[in-house]
Amino acid sequence: MIEVNQLTKRYGGVTAVNGLTFTVRPGHVTGFLGPNGAGKSTTMRMILGLNRPTSGSATVDGQPFARRRHGLRHVGALLDAGDAHPGRSAAAHLWALARSNGLPRRRVAEVLREVGLEGVARRRVGGFSLGMRQRLGIATALLGDPPVLLFDEPVNGLDPEGVRWVRGLFRRLAEQGRTVLVSSHLMSEMENTADHLIVIGQGELIADESRTEFAARGAGARVTVRTPDPDELAAVLTLDGASVRRDGSGVLTVTGMSAGRIGELAYERRIMLHELAPRTASLEEAFMESTAGHADYVVGGRR
Incomplete structure (x- = not known):
């Protein structure tokens, strides 16, 4: 488990992370989202003890990560695919880390096999593609x-096959009861991978909830209703606080009201429904709406 409590990081007059508090629990994949400059990488570096907080704390399983003698046995991290020395082979890079953390040599072969790099274990990292370095x-x-x-x-x-592989890997790790925190700017990946989301903007917490709950925030959430009595139903729904748009063919698009409530009102008024189809906002729509005004950089220059 990762616990972040009132975590703050300032660089001179710039506050990169501001009073951030959240918990990443084991057993599911947690997506860590935010616009560029939101403080995601800084937060992850503070969790790993690579950056010292100005105030607040970040602990892993109850204690700061820096106190762990053999860190790789407790936390594994990919922060920068370019961290490996280009003159070393993939196997040599991993063996040096294994030795410093008291790990058996067999783990090098095992993880290279798991990520699909067994056949290039003795090649120098400097000759790897970006996708191969990510796998390393x-x-x-x-x-x-x-x-x-x-x-x-x-x-x-990563190519499409690699993206599919990494999605499955993260799910398997979570199913094994591990704590998995994944930062990404690709909403499509989070929609396919994350169970829970932590969203920040300008170093502050915006949301800490399930992916489904977060997506339901979006204004793109709406319900399509088909009925032989569109005028009557539209009047009923509007009176109850919904926004209704008609397309002239008996189809209503309703926002601000759940499909269940629409069905209840139609039943009460004996209005026949031919279709009642809820449409949840996409994760991208919900993200853009939730982080509006929290981005450091926008098209046309700095905010």
Whole structure:
């Protein structure tokens, strides 16, 4: 479990993270979202003890990560796919880390096999593509078989097969009872991967809830209703506080009211329904609406 409590980081007069509090629990994939400059990477670095907080705390399973003697046994992380020395082979890079963390040599072969790099184990990292370096970074995170894992933009550079593989990997890790925190700017990936979302903007918490609950915030959430009595139903729904748009063919598009409530009102007024189809906002729509006004950079220049 990762616990962040009133975490704050200032660089001179700039506040990168401001009083952030959240908990990442085991057993599901937690997406960590926010606009560019929101403070996601800074927060992850503070969780790992790479940046010192100005105030507040971040703990992993009850204590600061920096106190762990063999860190890779407790937390695995991919923050930058370019961290490996370009002159070393993939196997040599992993073996150096395994040795410093008291891990058996067999783990090097095991994780290289798991990420699909077994055939290039002796190639120098400098000759790897971005996708191969991402896989090596994931292998590094898995090396100590840790209960807690953090991944910052892990699908950058991966081809479609690699993206599908990494989705399945994160789900398997969560199903094993591990704590999995994944930062990404790709809403489609979070929609397909994350169970829970932590959303921040300008270093402050915007949302901490399930993916379904977050998507339901979006104004794109609406209900399509088809009825032989559109005028009567529209009047009933409007009176009850919904917004109703008609397309002239008996189809109503309703916002601000659930499908269940629409069905109840139609039943009470004996209005026949031919279709009642809720449409949840996409994760991207909900994200854009929730983070509006929280982005440091917008088209046309800095906010």
